[in-house]
Amino acid sequence: MEDPHIDQVRRFNRAVTLxxxxxxxxxxxxxxxxxxxxxxxxxxxxxxxxxxxxxxLGLDSGxxxxxxxxxxxxxxxxxxxxxxxxxxxxxxxxxxxLAERQAYDALSDDLAATLLDTxxxxxxxxxxxxxxxxxxxxxxxxxxxxxxxxxxxxAKWCVAAYFAELDRRFEGGFDPGSGGYAGNSGKMQxxxxxxxxxxxxxxxxxxxxxxxxxxxxxxxxxxxxxxVRGLGLSRRLLEALEAEARRAGMTRVVLDTNRSLAEAQALxxxxxxxxxxxxxxxxxxxxxxxxxxxxxP
Amino acid sequence: MEDPHIDQVRRFNRAVTLxxxxxxxxxxxxxxxxxxxxxxxxxxxxxxxxxxxxxxLGLDSGxxxxxxxxxxxxxxxxxxxxxxxxxxxxxxxxxxxLAERQAYDALSDDLAATLLDTxxxxxxxxxxxxxxxxxxxxxxxxxxxxxxxxxxxxAKWCVAAYFAELDRRFEGGFDPGSGGYAGNSGKMQxxxxxxxxxxxxxxxxxxxxxxxxxxxxxxxxxxxxxxVRGLGLSRRLLEALEAEARRAGMTRVVLDTNRSLAEAQALxxxxxxxxxxxxxxxxxxxxxxxxxxxxxP
DNA sequence: AGAATTGCCTGACTAAAGTCAGATAAATGG
DNA sequence: CCATTTATCTGACTTTAGTCAGGCAATTCT
Numbered sequence: 001m002e003d004p005h006i007d008q009v010r011r012f013n014r015a016v017t018l019x020x021x022x023x024x025x026x027x028x029x030x031x032x033x034x035x036x037x038x039x040x041x042x043x044x045x046x047x048x049x050x051x052x053x054x055x056x057l058g059l060d061s062g063x064x065x066x067x068x069x070x071x072x073x074x075x076x077x078x079x080x081x082x083x084x085x086x087x088x089x090x091x092x093x094x095x096x097x098l099a100e101r102q103a104y105d106a107l108s109d110d111l112a113a114t115l116l117d118t119x120x121x122x123x124x125x126x127x128x129x130x131x132x133x134x135x136x137x138x139x140x141x142x143x144x145x146x147x148x149x150x151x152x153x154x155a156k157w158c159v160a161a162y163f164a165e166l167d168r169r170f171e172g173g174f175d176p177g178s179g180g181y182a183g184n185s186g187k188m189q190x191x192x193x194x195x196x197x198x199x200x201x202x203x204x205x206x207x208x209x210x211x212x213x214x215x216x217x218x219x220x221x222x223x224x225x226x227x228v229r230g231l232g233l234s235r236r237l238l239e240a241l242e243a244e245a246r247r248a249g250m251t252r253v254v255l256d257t258n259r260s261l262a263e264a265q266a267l268x269x270x271x272x273x274x275x276x277x278x279x280x281x282x283x284x285x286x287x288x289x290x291x292x293x294x295x296x297p
Numbered sequence: 298m299e300d301p302h303i304d305q306v307r308r309f310n311r312a313v314t315l316x317x318x319x320x321x322x323x324x325x326x327x328x329x330x331x332x333x334x335x336x337x338x339x340x341x342x343x344x345x346x347x348x349x350x351x352x353x354l355g356l357d358s359g360x361x362x363x364x365x366x367x368x369x370x371x372x373x374x375x376x377x378x379x380x381x382x383x384x385x386x387x388x389x390x391x392x393x394x395l396a397e398r399q400a401y402d403a404l405s406d407d408l409a410a411t412l413l414d415t416x417x418x419x420x421x422x423x424x425x426x427x428x429x430x431x432x433x434x435x436x437x438x439x440x441x442x443x444x445x446x447x448x449x450x451x452a453k454w455c456v457a458a459y460f461a462e463l464d465r466r467f468e469g470g471f472d473p474g475s476g477g478y479a480g481n482s483g484k485m486q487x488x489x490x491x492x493x494x495x496x497x498x499x500x501x502x503x504x505x506x507x508x509x510x511x512x513x514x515x516x517x518x519x520x521x522x523x524x525v526r527g528l529g530l531s532r533r534l535l536e537a538l539e540a541e542a543r544r545a546g547m548t549r550v551v552l553d554t555n556r557s558l559a560e561a562q563a564l565x566x567x568x569x570x571x572x573x574x575x576x577x578x579x580x581x582x583x584x585x586x587x588x589x590x591x592x593x594p
Numbered sequence: 595a596g597a598a599t600t601g602c603c604t605g606a607c608t609a610a611a612g613t614c615a616g617a618t619a620a621a622t623g624g
Numbered sequence: 625c626c627a628t629t630t631a632t633c634t635g636a637c638t639t640t641a642g643t644c645a646g647g648c649a650a651t652t653c654t
Contacts, residue, residue: 005425009409012428015435016313033610051631063612065633087620087631112306118438120529127438128302130430131309137424138312141415232417330640348601360642362603384601384650 047092140231150194158206162223256285323404344389437528447491455503459520553582
């Protein structure tokens with residue numbers, strides 16, 4: 001274990017916990033135990049149901065309940081019943097609670113400002129830029145990819161966003177109901193899979209695999225949300241789809257693409273796909289690729 | 298408070314504590330309370346005296362003692378007396394303790410690796426680079442500058458490093474005992490001040506101010522350690538020296554510099570210094586600068 | 595040498611954090 | 625409708641973290 005990358009991550013960690021431990025202390029500046037302060041903060045201006053709150057902070061149900069009682073006694077929080085499911089309860093901030101939360105906000109702002117204060121303008125810009133980069137990439141690292149039902153809300157939303165983007169980018173637009181595409185746009189066959197990539201719960205990408213025959217599959221609907229591009233997500237989706245194909249006993253995957261999607265073609269080539277001849281009558285397709293899954297990745 | 302910089306710092310903070318809070322948890326993976334684990338880790342392979350250990354972790358003396366007893370009972374640590382000062386005691390890891398520490402190390406490594414695992418090579422590089430940048434600049438933000446006795450160990454060390462650098466950079470070298478420099482190299486006058494910049498305790502820069510007459514001071518011995526350059530530290534030192542000059546009732550500061558120190562000249566100009574005529578007989582000086590302190594900064 | 599200081603220790607205490615086993619009421623499944 | 629599950633709560637605990645007051649021995653100051 002002398003990977004310099006790992007070393008850097010650990011050094012970073014040390015430096016940051018040293019520094020931002022102080023930022024955590026802003027949670028202590030108001031004479032309230034950390035646990036209560038965190039709760040107060042996470043309840044947020046709009047209120048939240050207790051279950052989500054517990055999950056968010058990773059608390060034991062008994063403990064969470066007790067903390068809420070304490071905040072209630074202090075007049076900062078009210079807990080009321082959910083209209084739909086009367087077992088469920090919703091915590092909301094009172095006027096006082098909201099003011100208190102804003103005070104915590106101000107404390108955090110002050111601490112962040114102190115951090116920047118000592119730096120010159122150039123250094124400040126550099127720091128903030130680097131922080132944004134770290135934040136984004138840590139986000140990328142916590143994207144999860146999983147098989148989900150193709151008819152879920154999020155799946156439909158992803159596919160709609162995908163189609164909308166195709167319509168924007170193809171010369172002459174794109175209509176999912178026309179040009180040989182129709183046959184594919186229906187429900188996936190028996191053992192097709194639909195993958196969704198999620199960032200902190202939000203769907204930010206998708207990809208589908210459908211079976212062509214006993215040994216071949218087709219990859220379709222690979223899409224990544226514009227604001228999370230450049231993070232290698234499409235590579236991960238592609239790899240995940242290939243893994244699904246292998247799991248389904250396929251030895252070969254194919255896909256088609258349009259000439260206006262240059263990044264996609266680059267991705268496929270880099271991932272070991274070779275151009276092949278037309279295998280379908282999709283009128284939007286200009287290039288066809290295939291990859292042999294039997295060779296090790 | 299809607300400074301986008303502050304917002305970015307806070308978003309970064311959230312993202313990082315969310316993600317790398319998990320890295321802290323590696324301290325918990327071995328069924329030992331966090332406090333003990335931190336101690337075990339900080340004692341390090343070579344042992345450390347208890348005073349330093351306490352300071353490092355910011356612990357109460359009684360608490361630290363108790364934690365050490367617990368680790369001793371577990372057979373991970375031995376505490377022995379210092380040879381020189383028999384009040385002082387030194388904590389060392391036993392064989393078992395060392396192994397345990399390595400286990401913590403491995404856990405941290407694993408967690409860091411998991412973080413990097415999901416990313417592609419490009420993203421990994423970007424993340425690590427950004428992390429290094431953040432780490433460095435957070436370091437810069439925690440540099441403190443303070444007046445210290447001119448004859449302290451660290452002050453002498455800084456000045457020696459400064460002279461050594463001059464000797465390396467000046468054409469024909471530099472000898473503090475010659476060429477009109479001698480007169481200045483003795484002890485500072487009555488109300489001269491010596492500033493030291495420290496990064497986590499380590500001296501990383503210095504600067505001196507001495508009085509020339511009732512209203513003027515001279516800035517000398519501005520130096521920043523090579524590994525922390527580019528962080529705006531010299532700017533901060535210069536500002537601190539000017540503040541000292543104002544405090545001492547000076548309305549004007551002067552300084553001289555050698556032609557081979559181009560960055561220094563750029564710094565002085567940017568800070569509002571104007572070139573002026575020779576005011577001393579320092580044979581190493583090629584340029585002389587002055588700044589009127591009465592104009593607001 | 596005697597007084598003060600330093601470095602570490604123990605005992606006695608408190609607050610915060612967290613766990614676990616039920617209890618209760620509402621919702622859901624057959 | 626009854627059994628089960630779900631969402632939250634209460635009470636009874638334990639552990640961890642941390643503080644404070646004093647105590648003892650070694651060192652330093654005068």
